Amino acid sequence: MIKFKLFLKYFAFIMLVALLAIQFFHPTKNESGDLTNDISTVYTMPVDVQEILKTSCNDCHSNKTIYPWYTNIQPVDWFMADHVNEGKEELNFNEFASYRIYRQFKKMDEIMKEVKENEMPLTSYTLIHGNAKLNETQKQTILNWAQGISDEMKSKYPADSLVNPKKRVKKDDD
Numbered sequence: 043m044i045k046f047k048l049f050l051k052y053f054a055f056i057m058l059v060a061l062l063a064i065q066f067f068h069p070t071k072n073e074s075g076d077l078t079n080d081i082s083t084v085y086t087m088p089v090d091v092q093e094i095l096k097t098s099c100n101d102c103h104s105n106k107t108i109y110p111w112y113t114n115i116q117p118v119d120w121f122m123a124d125h126v127n128e129g130k131e132e133l134n135f136n137e138f139a140s141y142r143i144y145r146q147f148k149k150m151d152e153i154m155k156e157v158k159e160n161e162m163p164l165t166s167y168t169l170i171h172g173n174a175k176l177n178e179t180q181k182q183t184i185l186n187w188a189q190g191i192s193d194e195m196k197s198k199y200p201a202d203s204l205v206n207p208k209k210r211v212k213k214d215d216d
């Protein structure tokens with residue numbers, strides 16, 4: 043019994059030291075804010091859409107994350123960096139203009155799907171950022187906007203430029 047208590051003490055001590063030690067390691071923050079290839083350089087971005095993206099999506103889908111104080115505490119920072127990297131890889135509104143046409147088209151489709159099915163913003167995010175949760179009006183605003191861009195693309199580009207030329211089943215760059 044005594045041995046077990048001693049073990050627990052050592053264990054707690056080692057955990058504490060580990061927790062302190064990881065505080066010195068932080069991933070690079072997503073704060074470049076580079077807008078060279080922003081979506082607004084190629085498509086109309088109404089102010090209400092911009093506002094919604096800013097409060098509900100851009101922390102994970104842009105070149106600029108707003109970091110609340112507690113993200114300075116590890117391992118929260120790693121958890122957050124993971125979401126940001128994964129989110130940006132899938133969709134980055136600040137890099138949108140650099141995507142090939144078929145990818146832009148597909149992203150609009152995915153945005154509508156994710157918003158309709160309440161998949162985005164991620165629940166782990168809205169639990170903390172209550173105001174990021176989309177209400178019905180905001181959802182409709184995003185859906186109308188994405189549909190508008192989709193329609194605009196259909197009339198502007200030849201139909202075959204809207205499909206991935208390689209037609210692979212699951213694409214790395216989708």
Ligand code: HEC
Binds near residue numbers: 167
């Ligand atoms: C907390 C971070 C976070 C926020 C906020 C967030 N996303 Fe995401 N998003 C992710 C991550 C991580 C992925 C990739 C993994 C996945 O699909 O779940 C992703 C994937 C996506 C995808 C691609 C899905 C697919 O089919 O591959 C779309 C589209 C998307 N998000 C749209 C949005 C929109 C629109 C908003 C705002 C209304 C938003 N996201 C808010 C983290 C976030």
